[in-house]
Amino acid sequence: MRTTTGDAAGITGDAPPDSPRPGRTDAVGAALLVTSTVWALVSAIGRPARPEGFLLAVLAVAAGFAAGRIGGALRPVFVPAAAAAGAIALTLLPPGRLSHGPHTPPLGYANADAALMVLATGAACCAAWASRPGLVRLGLRLLGVLAALIALGLGSAAGFAASLGVLLCSLAADRTPRLIGLAGLALATCVAVGGTYAVAVDALPPGLSASLSGQLTPARVRLWHEALHTAATSPVRGIGPGRFAEVEDAGGEPAADNPAGSGKPQSAPLQLAAEQGVPGVALLAGCYVWLLWALHRSPRGTPVVLTAAAALTGLAMQSAVDHVLSYAAVTAGAGLLAGLATSRPTRDGPPPGR
Numbered sequence: 001m002r003t004t005t006g007d008a009a010g011i012t013g014d015a016p017p018d019s020p021r022p023g024r025t026d027a028v029g030a031a032l033l034v035t036s037t038v039w040a041l042v043s044a045i046g047r048p049a050r051p052e053g054f055l056l057a058v059l060a061v062a063a064g065f066a067a068g069r070i071g072g073a074l075r076p077v078f079v080p081a082a083a084a085a086g087a088i089a090l091t092l093l094p095p096g097r098l099s100h101g102p103h104t105p106p107l108g109y110a111n112a113d114a115a116l117m118v119l120a121t122g123a124a125c126c127a128a129w130a131s132r133p134g135l136v137r138l139g140l141r142l143l144g145v146l147a148a149l150i151a152l153g154l155g156s157a158a159g160f161a162a163s164l165g166v167l168l169c170s171l172a173a174d175r176t177p178r179l180i181g182l183a184g185l186a187l188a189t190c191v192a193v194g195g196t197y198a199v200a201v202d203a204l205p206p207g208l209s210a211s212l213s214g215q216l217t218p219a220r221v222r223l224w225h226e227a228l229h230t231a232a233t234s235p236v237r238g239i240g241p242g243r244f245a246e247v248e249d250a251g252g253e254p255a256a257d258n259p260a261g262s263g264k265p266q267s268a269p270l271q272l273a274a275e276q277g278v279p280g281v282a283l284l285a286g287c288y289v290w291l292l293w294a295l296h297r298s299p300r301g302t303p304v305v306l307t308a309a310a311a312l313t314g315l316a317m318q319s320a321v322d323h324v325l326s327y328a329a330v331t332a333g334a335g336l337l338a339g340l341a342t343s344r345p346t347r348d349g350p351p352p353g354r
Contacts, residue, residue, distance in 0.1 A: 025294050025342075029065075032290055033058055036283045043237045043276045050242030054276075057331045064332035068339020072300075076130040076345045083336060084124035084143055087116045091150055107327050114159025115315055115324040117151040119333040120144070121163040122311020125170035126340060129303040144170070158321070162314030169310035173303040181306040182292050185313040189288065192317040196267055200224035216321065220266045227265035231273035238277040247274070264326060268319040288316065291338060298342045308341030 037058050044051045071079030090106040091113055107113050121144040128140035148163030198204050199212055213221045230247050265271045272280035295305050315334055319325045
């Protein structure tokens with residue numbers, strides 16, 4: 001039976017009654033991260049590879065997840081609200097931030113900043129569901145709307161669409177069964193990744209392929225072709241972390257539509273396929289499946305879980321067509337949101353919304 005208090009909606013309402021011990025789920029996630037780290041190092045053995053970027057991303061995810069678990073347990077409203085407000089402040093406060101100039105702070109790339117806004121939208125909406133109904137909940141949802149509008153102001157149509165999707169999913173989260181909601185979001189991610197692969201191998205009808213290639217830019221599609229060709233020549237260990245720039249330089253064309261993307265295939269799955277082979281992609285897929293499983297078994301309420309899942313799905317869809325996961329701030333934010341959504345708030349703490 002669904003209760004209507006903020007405590008039930010944001011903390012324990014609709015949580016699976018047969019949730020296993022949290023330590024078991026966490027152990028699986030930790031094992032996946034450790035295996036991913038080890039495989040990155042194995043892929044780099046005997047080559048002039050640079051695995052530091054990948055290792056930093058894994059470290060950022062782990063640190064963010066730990067911070068989210070702690071913050072969500074102690075202050076399930078304040079921590080996600082502060083995280084959302086902080087991300088928005090970092091984006092708005094620098095002078096001329098929305099001028100679309102190159103290398104503007106905080107991350108120097110508008111699409112990466114928009115990815116932060118997607119996570120900020122999810123954090124604000126999670127805080128809203130964890131609070132009691134009233135002005136506080138309304139204000140937190142308006143904070144999420146502001147983050148979505150900032151993504152639009154940054155010029156990222158994909159970021160705005162993802163943020164808008166998070167807002168809509170959050171509003172419907174209390175009326176959606178958890179398993180069905182997570183399954184739908186998983187399907188959306190599969191469609192995004194599958195679409196990227198289809199464009200890369202020219203498997204779409206000519207008209208549709210030409211339209212998508214024009215929107216994605218020919219340089220980006222060319223990089224996807226190069227990544228798949230590289231993965232086919234080295235399917236087991238890839239060419240080594242951080243070495244795709246060598247393949248790109250051999251092409252003799254600009255890297256992509258932004259200088260910050262130099263040396264990257266503009267797609268997280270395709271980059272792992274090229275640099276770490278099929279096992280690297282399998283580990284990435286395993287981490288995503290684990291995330292869905294952890295969210296399904298989370299003691300948090302279904303509205304919080306589905307809101308966080310929607311934001312993380314939006315980020316996953318962006319990462320399928322751009323290099324937003326190359327920024328430690330984005331991966332740390334993703335870990336933070338995942339930790340918040342899988343935390344177990346203490347019952348002896350202050351009531352939600354205070």
